[in-house]
Amino acid sequence: MTVGFVGAGRMGAPMVRRLVDAGHEVNVLVRNKGKARAIADLGGNPVTDVRSVTAAAEVVVVAVFTDEQVRGVCVDDGLLAAMQPQSCLVLHTTGSPDTARALAARRPDIAVLDAPVSGGPHDVSAGSITVYVGGDDTAVDRLRPLLGAYADPILHVGVTGAGQLVKLVNNTLFAAQIGLVAEAVRLGTHLGVAETSLLDALAHGSSRSRALAMIATAASVDAFIASVGGFVAKDVAVVRNIAADRGTELGILDAAAGVVAPRLTDPR
Structure with missing residues (x-):
């Protein structure tokens, strides 16, 4: 599966590694070109703009720190608008459920899953981070194998916003x-x-x-x-x-x- 990824930091970097090891092609947004080598070392493809992140991506994963950063990259930087129809946006950031719901309302032709995690980088590296997922049943079932590259258990707790x-x-x-x-x-x-x-x-x-x-x-x-x-x-x-x-x-x-x-x- 082709995956777009934003936020390859403390938590995101081991996610990228696990996704690559599971056989996925991962295009990772790199704001600082000096970090391109680190992304390449993880097996990801460093890209410098949101259109390159979303091009051909069936799933886009966002793992930034705050709600403000989610809105910044998804709305202000145009990531949400650039996503492919029928693709899926996965939000690992812990924040307000209203953010995930607002993004879903902007693009009803894509699935938005709010999927905050519980645990640390070592849990991601071990494939045992806990994920609380809110979203449509069909979309959650579709994404389970991908999320399973680094998450266990994957707990579907309700509609979009419930995960948060x-x-x-x-x-x-x-x-x-x-x-x-x-x-x-x-x-x-x-x-x-x-x-x-x-x-x-x-x-x-x-x-x-x-x-x-x-x-x-x-x-x-x-x-x-x-x-x-x-x-x-x-x-x-x-x-x-x-x-x-x-x-x-x-x-x-x-x-x-x-x-x-x-x-x-x-x-x-």
Whole structure:
């Protein structure tokens, strides 16, 4: 299959490698010509404009960092307009479900799947990144083999936009869990228990969780927050805005998540 790819960075680069290894031809947008060699080393074809990304592409994958970047490349740079009829746009960026829905409304002749991922580059490289997919049943079934080059499980959670909502709830809960561990460490430290000893012990008790295990591996809450805080804060800010727009709130999750992602002003 011919695949167009935008965003071959921290997460996208191993996706390109896995797609190439699975036998796909991958045309990768390169903004900086100095990165062309790195893309070629992955087995991808570096191209410098969106029309070259979309030419003959049955699928275009976008794995940039923010909603603003998605809109920038898809709308402002003309990627969506240049896509082939009956092709498919896959959005791995975590953001607002409204972005995916708006793109789908612009091009009803293509399938738009919002497919945010849960995990890190090592999970992509292992072919075990989790993907939450929102979109049409037929389109999701059609893309399963391609996404399966780097994703397992591939969870179809509803119509276009549903993938983003599930991922945002997931990341809010994850942020809250980190916040709870941070508070537990604060309590333990005041009670005279060393942080490393506490984290190791809790990881073997009834309070264990994936978040706790990841923090224990990092050896401290502060070190773990330093490594993931930027990503988590971005997503919590998005879900706060979406919840407010829909007349609800994060409730107790907000207080716990606030330890990792302090309340931000509306970025829109």
